[in-house]
Amino acid sequence: MSAMTEKFRGFLDRLRAAGELIDLRQPVDIRHIATLVDQSDKALVFHNVVGYQMPVVSGIIRSRERAILSMGCAEYGEIERKLQQGISQPINPVRVASAPAREVVATGDAVDLFRLPIPMSSIYDGGPMVTAGVVIARDPEYGMNCGIYRFMVKERDLTGIDIVTPNNMRLFAQRAHEVGRPCPISISIGTHPIEIMGAGYRAPIGMDEMAVAGGIRGAPVELAPCETIDLPYIADAELVLEAEILPTGWTQPEGRFGEFTALMGGLHWNPNVRVKAVLHRRDAMYYALHMPWENTWLAAPTRYQAIRQALKTAGVQVKDINVTLGGRAFWHAVISIRKQAGEGKNALLAALSVLDLKHAVVVDEDIDVWNPVEVEWAIATRVQGDRDIVVIPGARAKPLDPSLPVTPPGVVPTGAKVGVDATIGEGIPRERFERISYAYAERAKIADYVAGKADPVLVAGAGRVPALAEEIFAAIGQAPLYYQDIADRFSGADFQTVARALGLLHEQGRLWQTAEGRMCVRGSAQAARPPARA
Numbered sequence: 001m002s003a004m005t006e007k008f009r010g011f012l013d014r015l016r017a018a019g020e021l022i023d024l025r026q027p028v029d030i031r032h033i034a035t036l037v038d039q040s041d042k043a044l045v046f047h048n049v050v051g052y053q054m055p056v057v058s059g060i061i062r063s064r065e066r067a068i069l070s071m072g073c074a075e076y077g078e079i080e081r082k083l084q085q086g087i088s089q090p091i092n093p094v095r096v097a098s099a100p101a102r103e104v105v106a107t108g109d110a111v112d113l114f115r116l117p118i119p120m121s122s123i124y125d126g127g128p129m130v131t132a133g134v135v136i137a138r139d140p141e142y143g144m145n146c147g148i149y150r151f152m153v154k155e156r157d158l159t160g161i162d163i164v165t166p167n168n169m170r171l172f173a174q175r176a177h178e179v180g181r182p183c184p185i186s187i188s189i190g191t192h193p194i195e196i197m198g199a200g201y202r203a204p205i206g207m208d209e210m211a212v213a214g215g216i217r218g219a220p221v222e223l224a225p226c227e228t229i230d231l232p233y234i235a236d237a238e239l240v241l242e243a244e245i246l247p248t249g250w251t252q253p254e255g256r257f258g259e260f261t262a263l264m265g266g267l268h269w270n271p272n273v274r275v276k277a278v279l280h281r282r283d284a285m286y287y288a289l290h291m292p293w294e295n296t297w298l299a300a301p302t303r304y305q306a307i308r309q310a311l312k313t314a315g316v317q318v319k320d321i322n323v324t325l326g327g328r329a330f331w332h333a334v335i336s337i338r339k340q341a342g343e344g345k346n347a348l349l350a351a352l353s354v355l356d357l358k359h360a361v362v363v364d365e366d367i368d369v370w371n372p373v374e375v376e377w378a379i380a381t382r383v384q385g386d387r388d389i390v391v392i393p394g395a396r397a398k399p400l401d402p403s404l405p406v407t408p409p410g411v412v413p414t415g416a417k418v419g420v421d422a423t424i425g426e427g428i429p430r431e432r433f434e435r436i437s438y439a440y441a442e443r444a445k446i447a448d449y450v451a452g453k454a455d456p457v458l459v460a461g462a463g464r465v466p467a468l469a470e471e472i473f474a475a476i477g478q479a480p481l482y483y484q485d486i487a488d489r490f491s492g493a494d495f496q497t498v499a500r501a502l503g504l505l506h507e508q509g510r511l512w513q514t515a516e517g518r519m520c521v522r523g524s525a526q527a528a529r530p531p532a533r534a
């Protein structure tokens, strides 16, 4: 795979060239931007935002197609493979001395977040939300961490940060809070989607997400030093905030906001953040990542990767996975497996161990995980609730799950995980799951008949019924036959004569059926007997 050294602006150019980005040069009110992005099937650049100097770019990874484009992939599944490559072959970032984001630097009293063109999003928002900040932090013991967390602007140099979820950033902030010290962070805004994807990957502590981004690129991510804190930022960023999470604890109201859940989240209790410096390019653009879809398309591959990895470790052979959109590409997975006895349950145990995955359905490999009707059909026909539904209470949950009970500020709720084993149960006969397969499907094609095809006309031979009955009886005496086999074997006779001959055998009490439903001689060894009473 060739290295991908494309930068943020290079990606915008590529979107423009692909007809996936529209430049709007007329004055646009900042209050209208989010709804315009919501209505647009293309990415948008607002070059003239009334009252602000910086243009706003939004919606760049808001569609499946643009997410695929951003990763330099040909199809969606390839994004997960690239991510896997980034994880297994990470490339450490390199430090550069300076970066374009340093062209304009404001520190101390000059910091003024209200100069940033942060669009108003939904009607119940708690304030201007910075949504695309790739955050780099360091813990004295655990090392570097990177993730994306939203910031609600409150004052010229004060924001909230949403870290209600039990992730590594929350842990770093919690540890700093416990010893009463601020936790410095750099916030890089306007970075290539590869860095967004790397930051969104839930790496275990000690693993550098920017090295994962480097691995995805096949080339190192460049980091440049901050001015006021001892941390780096992404050198390609349009805009950088240097800040520290204050040791306020989870005491400050933050939100509401239209979350990844596609719901208006409630008020969150979070720490505050002091912004010490704002750095930006002279001609910086402000990237307003639009919720919820700009989050979804690159977050989903991180779930695919984690689930596939967990099942691999569990030794279960996966055929396909669908991290469904109704589950917000986060809470639900339908997984088809090549099952050995008991592995429906093993697969559930492995899948449900993943992060905050809440509901998993495991199906056999004949079920198409991308077809919701087939999946439901498997649940309807293969599941016994007392045998196949696994409920694990008290597991790690995502606090943004609106079905969880209310918890006091700072308390992380736990929740239930549910697995549905919709594979054919052990001891259940496979024949019960034979799909309808119409007789003569190979031979009789509707298109031919619509085009005028006619079948041969056979002469009815009512007088032949007794003789044909004997021929059929002899044939099923040799080997039991399905109804279609008999129709086929005696296709020289018109079908009504065949049916009447079978009728005669029934009448004479000479016909019976095998357990598979073939016609056979009554009283023969193959003749089925009703199952014994329990």
Ligand SMILES: Cc1cc2nc3c(=O)[nH]c(=O)nc-3n(C[C@H](O)[C@H](O)[C@H](O)COP(=O)(O)O)c2cc1C
Pocket: 131, 132, 145, 146, 147, 148, 149, 150, 162, 163, 164, 165, 167, 168, 169, 170, 196, 199, 200, 201, 202, 203, 289, 294, 295, 299
């Ligand atoms: C666009 C975007 C916005 C996000 N916003 C938040 C957020 O506000 N709060 C949060 O806890 N996680 C948010 N996340 C998810 C975290 O960035 C992600 O889970 C990350 O892997 C956490 O990393 P960590 O465990 O290293 O802290 C967001 C992810 C994306 C892609």
